[in-house]
Amino acid sequence: MTRGVRGATTIQENNAEEIVLRTEELVKAMVEQNNIKSDDVSHVFISVTKDVTDGFPAKALRKIDDSWKYVPVMCMTEIDVPDSLAKCIRVMMVIRTDKTQQEINHVFHNNAVKLRPDLLQKDGE
Template identity: 85%
Template sequence: MTRGVRGATTIQENNAEEIVLQTKNLVKDMVDQNNIRSNDVSHVFISVTKDVTAGFPAKALRQIDDSWKYVPVMCMTEIDVPNSLTKCIRVMMVIRTDTPQQKIHHVFHNNAVKLRPDLLQKEGE
C-alpha cells in the first residue's frame, strides 16, 4: 500500500543555506516519526511559495545519506493564493507502508504549524 506523508516548514530568509537546512530538518523529522527507509519512498514532491527562489530544497534529501540519491524528487511552485502563508516549503512524500492512514504522522515546523493544526501530533500520542 502507498500513503502520502505531508510536511511543511517556513524559512526566515530566502537564501540557499536556510532553504536546504529547514527542508532537511523537516524531512528527517518526517522520516523519524514514520520510520521511513529510503527504499520505501516512491517519490517526493516539494512545492515552494513564489518567494522561495534562492535554492532547490530537493538538495536537502541528498544530504541525508547516500541511499536517498536514488529517490525521485521534484520541486515546483505552489499556487499563489492571496493572503496565504509566505516563505513556505511543502513536502509530499509517497511511501510504501502498512500503516493505516490515521496513524501517519504529518509534520509541520515553524510558521507552517498554522496550515493544519488538526494534523499535529498531541503529546503522548
C-alpha cells in the same frame, strides 16, 4: 499500500542555506516520526511559495545519506493564493507502508504549524 506523508516548514530569509537546512530538518522529522526507509519512498514532491527562489530544497534529501540519491524528487511552485502563508516549503512524500491513514504522522515546523493544526501530533501520543 502507498500513503502520502505531508510536511511543511517556513524560512525566515530567502537564501539557499536556510532553504536546504529547513527542508532537511523537516524531511528528517518526517522520516523519524514515520520510520521511513529510503527504499520505501516512491517519490517526493516539494513545492515552494513564490518568495522561495534562492535554492533547491530537494538538495536537502541528498544530505540525509547515500541511499536517498536514488529517490525521485521534484520541486515546483505552489499556487499563489492571496494572503497565504509566505516563505513556505511543502513536502509530499509517497511511501510504501502498512500504516493506516490515521497512523501517518504529518509534520509541520515553524509558521507552517498554522496550515493543518488538526494533523499535528499531540504530546504523549
